[in-house]
Amino acid sequence: MELKSIKDAFDRVANKQKLSYTKTNEIVQMVSQEIDKALSILKDSSSPYPTPLDHRSILAGVKKTFAENSPVNQLEAAEKELNVALTKYPKVLEKQLNTDIAKAYRNNVEFDTHIVNQIIANFFYRQGMFDIGDCFVAETGESECSTRKSFLEMHQILEAMKRRDLAPALNWAISNSEKLKQARSDLEMKLHSLHFLEIAQDQNSQEAIIYARKHFERFLESFPETQKLVCSLLWNRNLEKSPYSEFLSPALWNNAARELTRQYCNLLGESSESPLSITVTAGTQTLPVLLKYMNVMANKKLDWQSMEQLPVAVELSEEFQFHSVFVCPVSKEQSSDENPPMMMSCGHVLCKQTINKMSKNGSKSSFKCPYCPTDVDISRCRQLHF
């Protein structure tokens, strides 16, 4: 795509618009000058022959000037030039961009408006846009979103963290300590570390040591950084020039906030990223592939409205890969419960059906691996679980 050619084409339009405006202005000016001139002659009482014949001849003069200059024709000419640019710009857009992104749309699928609206309301609350979420719920007449209360609590905790107030976050983490441990999250330790550092900065080392004694013990085993935290007290008055200057980094706060969001959402049974934004971003990555496919297949009869699987593979970014998918490199089929992945003695993996085929349904006790020179013993193939 050439954004520059779009820009250039638009500049042309804007220039012609300016020209056309100037020209129109001139024409109106000219017309009004002619009339003004005629008027002032007519009004001039000192004129020696104010006879009817005379004022008619003046008007005839103006009429003649108009006939010669033809302001209307001039206007038309100015518009014509502008029109050329105006017609051209959409053509440039059509050439550079996908004109109809609905080409790969299933028309027979109608989304339930209530579901879509609930998803949107949920999105606003999750992002902390409570005003807009409430306004949306009121305007659409949807029922109140069940997650609003929880997200409100989450954002109050996060807001407090922004003000460097860790109390609500710590309260939440401590009351969910067991669940966080199960999720193997170090959030509690992260928050305690931040609190410790705050105390050391704002108050004194003694207070900090008291805090450490009270809260760090549980973490001494699994979190070696407690050593560094305590040691940083030695440079308490000028941490920025110490080996521990990282403890001043705002990244620590951001990481803790991110981890809190993630854990809070997980305990709520929600994903850590907004599912709406994941889906729309995935859609942004998918549409170009589908549109290209539709263009290539334009002449083929395609049963787009009813096919069970997309006809083309879409490579989404890694962050959208939520499940292990095994595709047999020989048969190109996705593995399933009936056709599971099997590892051969050499470490290469095929699916069960392919192995059956290669061993002629077990009538041969061994066959050659398609990827290396190993002779594969069927009895030593084993099923994998990803």
Next chain:
Amino acid sequence: MEIDPVTNGNTDAVMTETAATITPSPPVPSSRLSQLTESLKLEHQLLRVPFEHYKKTIRANHRCFEKDVSSVVSGVGDLADNNWSKDVTVSRLTSLVSRLQGLKRKLEEGNNVENLQAQRCRARIDHLDSADVENITEWNNTKLKRILVDYMLRMSYFETASKLSESSNILDLVDIDIFREAKKVIDALKNREAASALAWCADNKTRLKKSKSKFEFQLRLQEFIELVRADTADSYKQAILYARKHLVPWGATHMKELQHVLATLAVKSTTECAKYKVLFELRQWDVLVHQFKYEFCKLYGMTMEPLLNIYLQAGLSALKTPYGFEEGCTKEDPLSQESFRKLAMPLPYSKQHHSKLVCYISKELMDTENPPQVLPNGYVYSTKALKEMAEKNGGKITCPRTGFVCNYADLVKAYIS
């Protein structure tokens, strides 16, 4: 206490480790770049709509100036050709002058409006230009909000649409005014009034004619039907007069429909004859609303469907796997949520050409950097996760799904092509 000098002062790295597992390392930039370029190509509507608006303003202004100038010029001609007294001539000329003054003002105002609209067109080009690999997350966030505003405008949720655009500072990137114009027409049609729709047709006459639209004809037919429905002696006469004036011009191209509707003069609105009964149904007004939306979107170069639905369909299909519908599916997958599952139900599954393995423990991709290792019981995890586990547990590995215990040395590497 001895502190390892290497990790000393490197606490940040340790503390951010969990964060690093959430945001995957960026893949090859060139693929990201081409992906970005491809995604910008989807933004035709963003650039097209304000331009159509701009063009419409320019054309309308121009038509108006041309009309005014030519009427002033012919006014002078008339004065010259007629034998008026001097006083009359002066007063006529003076009124022409004041008309020209008005024209100058209109020209100035028109130019201001045109400039504002040009600015809006430019702001959108600049917005596309501002997208790059570094700020793509933020850019996509804005994009999602634009898509949501588009959805709200099409659903007539104007209040939230304005609020969201204002608070997100994207007023230049959304088309609230244009949809307000449409809403007036739609509301009128829902009240069974065709006048504003007809005015809209007159406004966009050339464009509609070019695309061979028969929307105006359909509106006229409906007005005719309403006259027949009124069922008074006078209304029949009016209906005939109306048909002579407004329907006959369409006769050349749409004779069949014209005859069909005209025949209603011979029946009552209560007719049971299916062929005519349908014409009297009030549902016809909804058909007109639908038809108007179609013409409106087409005129401005918009998609017929809300952008949100288009993006959701594509995204849901690409994310739809049989695993998403299983019990215990990871919460990170949008399809683990009931609402997304319902939307995805009628859509096709995604297709995979290559294996993509995600480690059950770390949720990281298993590739050549972090290859999959097989436990003796056939369960597969990533090297990184297993190594970490072994280091913490004195070389022992415990399968998190089966409880099977083995040594790190018992693992075998699997080759996935």
